[in-house]
């Protein structure tokens with residue numbers, strides 16, 4: 001099936017909706033586009049495709065559209081959408097399942113800043129058991145030349161007010177658990 005989008009026809013991928021439904025454990029077909037998830041999403045303003053639009057893209061099998069959405073990476077996993085959804089759909093799980101497909105297929109997020117932040121955050125979590133903000137910030141900036149000097153003043157201000165610790169808090173037990181989760185995730189991907 002070919003669907004005409006704004007710029008170019010979009011190809012529907014057979015079985016994509018079923019695969020994401022199975023991977024996320026969510027009944028995606030049950031969504032009737034009420035939009036409550038989007039209305040309550042605290043990250044919606046930053047997203048190029050709203051949560052209900054991501055679900056619609058998945059329902060239609062529009063794999064590229066769904067996997068290119070920055071919503072997958074911007075989703076904070078806050079579960080506000082899940083608590084509002086009349087069909088009990090948990091968007092955070094759907095986004096996670098979509099992100100797994102991206103990782104498995106070596107697709108990079110369209111926004112290089114998102115890719116750099118995601119990688120730095122996961123590395124820091126695996127290393128220390130919790131995110132070390134200075135490390136995450138530094139690695140993100142180093143790997144994303146377009147935004148290397150953005151927020152430098154803000155970082156300096158936070159540091160000056162003692163809101164950013166120079167040294168990480170190392171929680172070995174948590175680090176081990178996080179590494180196990182990351183390993184399991186990588187194997188499932």
Ligand code: SF4
Nearest residue numbers: 031033034035037085
């Ligand atoms: S709240 Fe649920 S049913 Fe409504 S659009 Fe979002 S996912 Fe679909």
Ligand code: SF4
Nearest residue numbers: 041075076078079081
């Ligand atoms: S879990 Fe993700 S999609 Fe749902 S409301 Fe929170 S940020 Fe938005």
